[in-house]
Amino acid sequence: MKHKLIIAAAMLMALAACTRNNSTNQQSPAYTMQSTDTSVVYMTQEISPASLVRIYEALNVKPEGKVAVKISTGEAGGHNFLQPRLIQQLVSSVDGTIVECNTAYPGKRNSTEEHWQTIRDHGFLDIAPVDLMDEEGDFRIPVKDTTWIKYDRVGTHMKNYNFMINLAHFKGHAMGGFGGVLKNQSIGVASAQGKAYIHSAGVTEDVNLCWLHTGNQDGFLESMAAAAQAVHMYFGNGERIVYINVVNNLSIDCDCDSHPAKPEMADIGILASTDPVALDQACVDLVFNYPSKKGDDAKALIKRINSRHGIHILEHAAAIGLGSRAYTIKSIDGEDMLSLLNENSLSLLVRNKGITTQHTNHGVKDLLELIQNSPERLQGAVVADKLIGKAAAAIMAAGGVKQVYTNIICTPAKELLDKEGIKVCAKEEVEMIMNKDWTGQCPIDSQLNDAETVEQCMEILKKL
Secondary structure (H helix, E strand, O other): OHHHHHHHHHHHHHHHOOOOOOOOOOOOOOOOOOOOOOEEEEEEOEOOHHHHHHHHHHOOOOOOOOEEEEOOOOOOOOOOOOOHHHHHHHHHHOOOEEEEOOOOOOOOOOOHHHHHHHHHHOOHHHOOOEEEOOOOOEEEEOOOOOOOOOOEEEEHHHHHOOEEEEEEEOEEEOOOEEEOHHHHHHOOOEOHHHHHHHHOOOOOOOOOOHHHOOOOHHHHHHHHHHHHHHHHHHOHHHOOEEEEEEEOOOOOOOOOOOOOOOOOOOOOEEEEEOOHHHHHHHHHHHHHOOOOEOOEOOHHHHHHHHHOOOOHHHHHHHHOOOOOOOEEEEEOOOHHHHHHHHHOOOOEEEEEOEEEEEEOOOOOHHHHHHHHHOHHHOOOOEEEEEEEOHHHHHHHHHHOOOEEEEEEEEHHHHHHHHHOOOEEEEEEEEOOOEOOOOOOEOHHHHOOOOOOOHHHHHHHHHHO
8 A cells, every 4th residue: 555655646646847948868750740731520519329429420431250349448436537428329239349558556446356346336337348458468559750768568359340430538637637548548558557657658568657757748748759650650550440539527637546626618529531630630729719708608618728738749759650730621510410300300409528419390480489598508519400481590590500401591691691691501592581481571570671681681680
């Protein structure tokens, strides 16, 4: 027990001192060409078992052979880790095995026996087979960038898998600044000794000593990038691995913390890519560009990332050729929302920050109630509406909707949304929205024919 307390104290000292520090013996990266290719990152704002499957399917990469689904099982006492009920459908759909490795720090997952108990307590054995990959030892795989680490030590059982789904919980981290797929694939896939080797930037594999060698922050981040690339290369240089970040429970602390800080911002969604660098970069950008407000503020997480020079793992991963920091986000929201709308006799769906609300009233009644009583639901939302006239378009624009899907839109509504920079996907465009009797124009829209701006439209609507 005394020995464990000494290790824990050393680790806490390392966490407290974890700031950017460029060691004087640091070498220039062996690979300095950064990819200029633009990678595709898929995104949904809905966080649900079904949306997790949909975004995986959007990648259009079919697994072959035995599939490993790499997650963090979460430290005992914590609660922000990806919940079994969220991931079960995806794991089952690929006939996957949840895989993990033991930790290097003192806790309830640093021994195989205690880790198995944590896995049982957290409910993962109730939904799928689970494999502690380093339970029977580890082996070395080569790294391309040998600036700090000369190899990567991973669990022996990784040899049993043909394909990996890197399913990470994106959040803050006490040492790396943030944790996403790159951390999940480096520290997460490494054995306990491999973790020590990465944390110490190649100084030691001893889990008892590594916390005394954590002063080289950039070396640590670069070691994680190198180890993540090693696993990427192991799985066919990316041909047999895909990457998913669930961006929820955005605490400044990792799931390895048994008492993580409470999240200060709302959930964002799920993102996926075949490029791990682009994926983590997109998630970081969503945090840094988050529309913060009182009670929903990204400031703490941004501070945590910056204080640990967290962005450097992306810089180095791109420099060594693991992926690209340039990306395009493609939303998978909309088409599925429109199908749900049409199949269930709904009039409106609003998807925002991982939550989808359903509405059934005709006309613009639901939109008016939202902008008056719950304006935050519209700000930055993806909306599906059966048909959109000028009145509906004006309310959506005034509410800050960013994307619209519809069966039918009238030309004045389309022009109004285009002018406001709101993306519109419509199956059909018509000259005007008709009234219920099909004898003339919708009476509300007819009041807006002379209005040229969103503000003018809203002034008229307030008087109706």
